[in-house]
Amino acid sequence: xxxxxxxxxxxxxxxxxxxxxxxxxxxxxxxxxxxxxxxxxxxxxxxxxxxxxxxxxxxxxxxxxxxxxxxxxxxxxxxxxxxxxxxxxxxxxxxxxxxxxxxxxxxxxxxxxxxxxxxxxxxxxxxxxxxxxxxxxxxxxxxxxxxxxxxxxxxxxxxxxxxxxxxxxxxxxxxxxxxxxxxxxxxxxxxxxxxxxxxxxxxxxxxxxxxxxxxxxxxxxxxxxxxxxxxxxxxxxxxxxxxxxxxxxxxxxxxxxxxxxxxxxxxxxxxxxxxxxxxxxxxxxxxxxxxxxxxxxxxxxxxxxxxxxxxxxxxxxxxxxxxxxxx
Amino acid sequence: xxxxxxxxxxxxxxxxxxxxxxxxxxxxxxxxxxxxxxxxxxxxxxxxxxxxxxxxxxxxxxxxxxxxxxxxxxxxxxxxxxxxxxxxxxxxxxxxxxxxxxxxxxxxxxxxxxxxxxxxxxxxxxxxxxxxxxxxxxxxxxxxxxxxxxxxxxxxxxxxxxxxxxxxxxxxxxxxxxxxxxxxxxxxxxxxxxxxxxxxxxxxxxxxxxxxxxxxxxxxxxxxxxxxxxxxxxxxxxxxxxxxxxxxxxxxxxxxxxxxxxxxxxxxxxxxxxxxxxxxxxxxxxxxxxxxxxxxxxxxxxxxxxxxxxxxxxxxxxxxxxxxxxxxxxxxxxxxxxxxxxxxxxx
Numbered sequence: 052x053x054x055x056x057x058x059x060x061x062x063x064x065x066x067x068x069x070x071x072x073x074x075x076x077x078x079x080x081x082x083x084x085x086x087x088x089x090x091x092x093x094x095x096x097x098x099x100x101x102x103x104x105x106x107x108x109x110x111x112x113x114x115x116x117x118x119x120x121x122x123x124x125x126x127x128x129x130x131x132x133x134x135x136x137x138x139x140x141x142x143x144x145x146x147x148x149x150x151x152x153x154x155x156x157x158x159x160x161x162x163x164x165x166x167x168x169x170x171x172x173x174x175x176x177x178x179x180x181x182x183x184x185x186x187x188x189x190x191x192x193x194x195x196x197x198x199x200x201x202x203x204x205x206x207x208x209x210x211x212x213x214x215x216x217x218x219x220x221x222x223x224x225x226x227x228x229x230x231x232x233x234x235x236x237x238x239x240x241x242x243x244x245x246x247x248x249x250x251x252x253x254x255x256x257x258x259x260x261x262x263x264x265x266x267x268x269x270x271x272x273x274x275x276x277x278x279x280x281x282x283x284x285x286x287x288x289x290x291x292x293x294x295x296x297x298x299x300x301x302x303x304x305x306x307x308x309x310x311x312x313x314x315x316x317x318x319x320x321x322x323x324x325x326x327x328x329x330x331x332x333x334x335x336x337x338x339x340x341x342x343x344x345x346x347x348x349x350x351x352x353x354x355x356x357x358x359x360x361x362x363x364x365x366x367x368x369x370x371x372x373x374x375x376x377x378x
Numbered sequence: 379x380x381x382x383x384x385x386x387x388x389x390x391x392x393x394x395x396x397x398x399x400x401x402x403x404x405x406x407x408x409x410x411x412x413x414x415x416x417x418x419x420x421x422x423x424x425x426x427x428x429x430x431x432x433x434x435x436x437x438x439x440x441x442x443x444x445x446x447x448x449x450x451x452x453x454x455x456x457x458x459x460x461x462x463x464x465x466x467x468x469x470x471x472x473x474x475x476x477x478x479x480x481x482x483x484x485x486x487x488x489x490x491x492x493x494x495x496x497x498x499x500x501x502x503x504x505x506x507x508x509x510x511x512x513x514x515x516x517x518x519x520x521x522x523x524x525x526x527x528x529x530x531x532x533x534x535x536x537x538x539x540x541x542x543x544x545x546x547x548x549x550x551x552x553x554x555x556x557x558x559x560x561x562x563x564x565x566x567x568x569x570x571x572x573x574x575x576x577x578x579x580x581x582x583x584x585x586x587x588x589x590x591x592x593x594x595x596x597x598x599x600x601x602x603x604x605x606x607x608x609x610x611x612x613x614x615x616x617x618x619x620x621x622x623x624x625x626x627x628x629x630x631x632x633x634x635x636x637x638x639x640x641x642x643x644x645x646x647x648x649x650x651x652x653x654x655x656x657x658x659x660x661x662x663x664x665x666x667x668x669x670x671x672x673x674x675x676x677x678x679x680x681x682x683x684x685x686x687x688x689x690x691x692x693x694x695x696x697x698x699x700x701x702x703x704x705x706x707x708x709x710x711x712x713x714x715x716x717x718x719x720x721x722x723x724x725x
Contacts, residue, residue, distance in 0.1 A: 181454075182454075274501055275496055275498050275501040275502050276501060276502055276503055276504040276505070278450055278496070279496065279502050279503065279504070279564070280504065281448075281450055281488070282448055282450060282488055282489060282493070282494040283488065283489040283515070283516050283519060283567070284485045284486070284487075284488035284489035284490055284516075284519050284520060285485075285489075285515070285519065286480075286485060287480050294504045294507075297504070297506045297507075298504070298505060298506055371506070372505075372506055373505070373506060373508075373551045373553075374505055374506075374551070374553050
């Protein structure tokens with residue numbers, strides 16, 4: 052097991068290298084770059100001090116050098132933890148990302164927790180009541196959840212939250228707590244805000260997971276060993292929860308590995324609509340204005356999360372299913 | 379003692395002797411393509427300590443009959459009628475067919491008094507639990523043994539079914555064992571609570587011939603040792619000859635012939651049984667095998683008269699009326715008009 056983990060971590064390096072090359076090339080591909088536009092803008096205003104700052108950038112990142120040299124400068128600094136500077140925000144990429152990463156991770160984990168807590172019991176219920184009213188109702192809601200665009204759901208929930216509960220729901224905090232130190236009251240305030248994006252981002256995933264859980268469980272319930280368990284005299288609950296569920300839930304462990312980075316990448320629209328201080332809107336903006344070092348760093352982090360997620364899922368799967376050997 | 383009294387006494391003994399009595403069992407499934415009469419009035423008697431073989435082609439309803447005894451049929455779209463009388467350990471005679479399938483009484487019979495093993499040993503055990511876990515689970519369900527005692531009993535059971543190194547095998551997962559070994563584990567698990575009846579649904583069909591012989595030997599030995607009754611479902615007449623005391627031949631959801639194993643092979647009476655025996659290869663025989671003409675009709679068709687008539691060489695006008703099960707004087711039952719005038723009683 053340990054040698055497997057070690058090998059997988061080592062294997063990540065060449066993959067990350069490839070991803071870094073591709074991301075760097077892609078970000079540089081569109082004609083023009085952020086700095087040229089900025090210079091034109093500043094020169095039009097007759098700002099001479101800006102020229103000095105831009106000159107510093109050119110020197111630091113070798114922006115006049117050929118692209119492969121630029122890449123080398125970027126990546127060799129990247130591995131030491133210097134992710135470059137954001138032109139747009141005129142701040143270091145590292146600090147920008149760390150400011151928001153916490154909320155992104157919090158949002159992702161809460162969303163996953165929500166999705167699993169809702170999807171698994173619902174999927175089990177649907178599978179054990181196949182084609183009956185409850186199953187059909189759940190399937191209907193699930194398809195609705197899959198089909199409803201996130202921004203619409205976000206607007207809907209914001210409206211409900213403000214009109215029915217009288218809570219302000221933009222962002223993750225009420226204005227009075229925004230700059231306050233952490234306190235139980237601030238935490239409660241966070242929870243009051245968090246549920247909206249969690250529900251919005253989680254709905255589609257929950258619906259998908261529920262369908263997956265239902266399908267897997269139905270599949271397993273038809274297996275011979277479930278009949279064996281029944282023929283043994285086990286009560287139906289034990290047949291389903293012990294024998295069938297333990298096997299049916301394994302594919303969901305694999306899904307969990309890809310879910311975490313997918314949520315970070317997928318929260319963009321919701322976070323823009325709800326004005327959340329997460330990575331998503333930052334990433335979108337960086338891509339729009341070709342803020343290349345910021346975009347590149349976020350891409351690299353998301354790739355890393357995806358790989359780590361998959362590794363964790365593989366380990367989890369091996370722990371859960373004795374038939375799977377890590378080698 | 380007069381003759382009448384002797385007959386009555388013999389009848390009484392026979393009644394005492396019967397462990398399971400299935401009467402007029404009918405099972406149908408509502409499918410999207412119509413109603414399927416899978417079992418259409420099956421009567422079977424299983425006596426204490428004896429093996430009843432139930433023989434028939436795929437889809438004739440033999441497995442469904444066995445599954446209905448344990449209430450293991452799908453709950454939706456299934457229609458079942460008839461009675462399944464089982465003499466419980468407590469002495470009372472239960473009609474299993476009328477028990478709620480998920481109820482406590484049903485579960486106290488499943489695995490405890492009637493155990494079942496299946497055709498597919500490769501998929502019969504839950505893949506994520508060890509063999510030991512699954513045997514101990516059966517022990518916890520139906521016996522008072524716990525802890526070290528239960529462990530010792532599990533080892534004893536594995537020894538009984540001929541598994542080498544039982545202690546270490548308890549920790550093995552099903553996928554680490556061969557099909558034959560898994561079937562042995564299934565048998566060990568079935569025997570955990572000393573059932574009085576074992577339902578064996580083609581337990582050797584999926585196994586290699588040599589392994590098949592070992593499992594059959596094992597089952598025969600265990601039956602002698604434990605004195606349980608066995609219902610052995612198979613399509614293999616060779617297995618019937620080796621295992622059975624009595625044989626019921628099923629065709630399209632009905633018993634067409636019921637006989638002792640010797641009678642069946644010496645005096646096959648129903649045209650279907652004769653057809654089955656004629657289509658068996660024999661060592662040393664040079665004549666061509668004779669297959670039964672035609673093929674099994676669609677069970678969704680509703681048929682009047684004898685179910686086998688279309689494929690029968692001896693078909694006559696009377697076959698359009700359903701034949702009753704005719705009791706022949708030497709104790710064989712046959713569902714065929716050809717033997718109408720030989721028989722004593724009809725049912």
